[in-house]
Amino acid sequence: MSVAALACVAIALIPLVSILFEAGARGLQSIQPGLFLFDTRDGGIGNSIQGTLILVALSSGVALPVGILTGVYLAEFGKGRVGTGVRFFVDVMTQIPSIVVGIFAYSLILTLAFSGLVGTRLVFSTVAGVIALATIMIPFVARTSEEALRLVPISTREAALALGIPRHRTILRVVLPSSASGLITGALLGVARVAGETAPLLVTALGSLYGFSGLDQPIESLPHTIYTFGLSPSTAENQAAWGASLVLVLIMLTISIVSRVIVRLRSVSE
Amino acid sequence: MAVKIHVEGLSAWYGAKKAIQDIGMDFAEHEVTAIIGPSGCGKSTLIRCLNRMHETIPKARAEGKVLLDGEDIYELPAVTVRRRIGMVFQKANPFPTMSIYDNVAAGLRLNGERNRSKLDAGVLKSLKAAALWDEVKDSLDKGGAGLSGGQQQRLCIARALAVEPEVLLMDEPCSALDPIATAKIEDLIFDLKKGYTVVIVTHNMQQAARVADKTAFLYLGKLVEFKNTRDLFERPDQELTEKYITGRFG
Numbered sequence: 438m439s440v441a442a443l444a445c446v447a448i449a450l451i452p453l454v455s456i457l458f459e460a461g462a463r464g465l466q467s468i469q470p471g472l473f474l475f476d477t478r479d480g481g482i483g484n485s486i487q488g489t490l491i492l493v494a495l496s497s498g499v500a501l502p503v504g505i506l507t508g509v510y511l512a513e514f515g516k517g518r519v520g521t522g523v524r525f526f527v528d529v530m531t532q533i534p535s536i537v538v539g540i541f542a543y544s545l546i547l548t549l550a551f552s553g554l555v556g557t558r559l560v561f562s563t564v565a566g567v568i569a570l571a572t573i574m575i576p577f578v579a580r581t582s583e584e585a586l587r588l589v590p591i592s593t594r595e596a597a598l599a600l601g602i603p604r605h606r607t608i609l610r611v612v613l614p615s616s617a618s619g620l621i622t623g624a625l626l627g628v629a630r631v632a633g634e635t636a637p638l639l640v641t642a643l644g645s646l647y648g649f650s651g652l653d654q655p656i657e658s659l660p661h662t663i664y665t666f667g668l669s670p671s672t673a674e675n676q677a678a679w680g681a682s683l684v685l686v687l688i689m690l691t692i693s694i695v696s697r698v699i700v701r702l703r704s705v706s707e
Numbered sequence: 708m709a710v711k712i713h714v715e716g717l718s719a720w721y722g723a724k725k726a727i728q729d730i731g732m733d734f735a736e737h738e739v740t741a742i743i744g745p746s747g748c749g750k751s752t753l754i755r756c757l758n759r760m761h762e763t764i765p766k767a768r769a770e771g772k773v774l775l776d777g778e779d780i781y782e783l784p785a786v787t788v789r790r791r792i793g794m795v796f797q798k799a800n801p802f803p804t805m806s807i808y809d810n811v812a813a814g815l816r817l818n819g820e821r822n823r824s825k826l827d828a829g830v831l832k833s834l835k836a837a838a839l840w841d842e843v844k845d846s847l848d849k850g851g852a853g854l855s856g857g858q859q860q861r862l863c864i865a866r867a868l869a870v871e872p873e874v875l876l877m878d879e880p881c882s883a884l885d886p887i888a889t890a891k892i893e894d895l896i897f898d899l900k901k902g903y904t905v906v907i908v909t910h911n912m913q914q915a916a917r918v919a920d921k922t923a924f925l926y927l928g929k930l931v932e933f934k935n936t937r938d939l940f941e942r943p944d945q946e947l948t949e950k951y952i953t954g955r956f957g
Contacts, residue, residue, distance in 0.1 A: 516765050592800035596863070598763055600814035600870055601790030610817055614804045 457686070464683025467676045477662055478646035480673050482681045485662035487648055489688075492658055493632050495567045500574035501624055507575065508582025508620075513608055524583075530576035535569075539637025542569035546641075556653065563649070563656045566642030570631040578627045585619025586612060618703035625696040629689050635660035659685045708735035711874060711904040712757060712792075717771035719752050719761055726752040727928045730771070734874075739896060739905040741919030741936065743912055745951070749928040750908040751797075754876045757906065758792035759785045775874070790818065793872035797879040799859035801851030801866070808847040810862055814870035829869050836902075837865035838895050857888025864895065868903075875899060877907040881914065893918050912952055916940055924948045 475481025511524055546565050550557045559565060589612050597607040613620070635658075638644070643655035644665065659681050666678035712734040719727045727749035734740050734757075742750045755761040756769045759780060773780045780788045801810050809816075811830045820826060830847070834840040839861040843854070851862050860880055867875060877896070881889040896918045899905055909915050915922050916936060923933040924947075932939060932948045943949045950956055 590800070592796060592798055593802060595760065595763065595796060596800040596802065596866070597813070597817070599758065599760055599789055599794035599796075600817065600866065601786045601788075602814065602817040603786050606817050611802055611813075615802070617804070 460682045463679035467680035484648040484657045485659045488657040489659045496570035499571040504575045504578025505582045507579035511583040512586035527576045536636035539640045543640045558653045561643035561655045563652045569637035569641045574627045581623025585616040589615045622696040629692040711736040713774040715772040719769040722766045738920040741915035741922045742908045744925035748925045792874040793867035794876045806848045810851045833865040833869040837861045874904045
C-alpha cells in the first residue's frame with residue numbers, strides 16, 4: 438500500500454520536477470541583460486514583464502476591492518437565500534474556464550463597440566485584458582476573503598458590538614484587521630493565478646511587439662511571449678521563451694513564498 | 708434604591724425555540740443582581756436581551772418591554788443602548804490584533820474620540836477601575852492575547868468600562884478562571900457597584916451569595932424567584948429554588 442502510494446507521489450512529482458529543472462536549466466542560459474533590455478520585437482522580454490506587471494496591477498486594482506467586499510457580504514450579511522445564491526454563482530464563476538472568460542470580455546467590448554459606446558480600438562487592448570483578468574480574479578478573491586473572515590471568532594465581533602460600535606465599523610475596524618493575513622494571502626494567490634493566464638489574453642490584450650503604449654492599445658504579457666516565442670521558428674526566440682518561463686515561475690514562487698511568510702509572521706505575533 | 712432597568716413581559720426566541728418566557732423584574736441602581744439557574748435555563752438570553760445583543764444572533768428575536776431609566780431600549784438605537792449598557796462575556800475576548808492600550812481605547816476610538824490625552828486618561832481610568840493598571844502599565848503596547856486568562860477578563864472589563872456605561876452586564880465572567888483570578892474579579896465587582904449597576908449571570912451559587920445584593924433564580928426560561936440574596940439562599944419561598952440551592956438538581 439505504502440509502496441503504491443509512494444510510486445504515485447513519484448509519478449505526480451515527475452512533471453513538477455521536470456518543469457522546474459528544464460525552466461531553470463534552459464532559462465538560466467538565456468538570462469542576460471539583453472533579455473530584459475529589449476522588447477519582443479528584438480527578441481527580449483522587457484515589454485512582456487512590463488505588460489504583465491501593468492495587467493496584474495490594474496486587474497488587482499479592480500478585482501481586490503470588489504472581491505474583498507463580496508467576501509465581506511458573503512461572510513457577514515449573506516445568511517439567507519440571496520447569500521446562498523450569490524455564493525453558488527461565485528463558486529460557479531471560479532470554475533469557468535479562463536478562455537470562456539476571455540471570450541466573454543471580448544464579446545462584451547465588441548457589443549459595446551458596435552453600439553457605439555466605446556471605440557473599436559478597445560477590442561484588443563489593455564482595458565480588455567484587465568476586464569478578463571479581473572473577471573477571473575473577483576470570484577477567487579471573494580471566496581478566499583469569505584473564508585478568511587469566517588475564521589474571525591464570533592466572540593470578537595460580539596466584543597465590538599457590545600461596545601456600541603455599529604456593525605459596519607465593527608467589520609471595517611475589527612473583523613477585517615483580524616483577518617488581514619488571510620485576506621492578503623488570498624489576494625496574493627489571486628494575483629499569482631491571473632499572472633499566469635494566457636488564454637483570455639489571446640482574445641483581449643492580444644499581445645504586442647512594443648512596450649506599453651496606452652490603455653486602448655494591445656499589450657504584451659509574459660505568458661503570451663512564452664506562447665509566441667515557443668512556437669517561433671527562430672531558435673533565439675525559443676531560447677528567450679525559456680528565459681520568460683523562468684521569470685514567470687520565479688514571480689509565482691516569490692508570491693507564494695511572500696504569502697506564506699505573511700501568514701507565519703502574523704501567527705507568531707499573536 | 709432607584710430602578711435602573713425595568714423588565715416586563717419579556718420573552719425571547721431562537722428561531723422557533725422559546726428561551727425565556729414572560730420575565731418581569733427590576734434591576735436596582737448601584738446594586739449587583741445575580742441571575743442563577745441550571746444550564747440552558749435562559750440566564751444568558753435574559754441578559755443579552757437587556758442590551759440588545761440577543762438580536763445579533765441570526766433568527767433570534769425578543770418581545771416585551773425593557774426600560775432603561777424609563778426609556779424603552781427597543782425604541783432607542785441599538786448602538787446607544789449598548790454604549791449605556793456594557794457587557795463582559797464568558798470567555799475573555801480581547802481584540803486579537805490590538806495592543807492592551809488599543810483594546811481599552813477601542814470603544815472610545817470607534818465611537819469617534821481622537822484626542823490622544825483624552826484617550827490616555829480614559830485608558831488609565833478604566834485599567835485602574837478594572838484593577839489591572841499595576842500589572843500592565845509597563846506593557847501597554849503589547850498584545851492583549853499574551854495576558855493570563857484572569858488578566859484578559861479584567862482587560863475586557865476595562866474595555867467595557869472605557870465607554871463609561873451606566874450598567875455592566877457580566878455573562879459568567881469567571882467560569883473559565885481559577886479561584887485566585889475569580890476572587891480578584893469578585894472584589895472588582897464589589898467596587899464597581901459604587902459607580903455602576905451590575906448584572907451578573909453565574910453558574911456558581913457561592914459566587915452569587917458573595918457578590919450579589921439581589922438574586923434571581925431562573926428555571927426552564929421562567930423567573931422562579933427574585934429577592935434579596937440572603938433571603939433567597941436562607942429562606943426560599945419556592946420549593947424549586949430550595950431544591951436547586953441545596954443541590955438536589957441542576
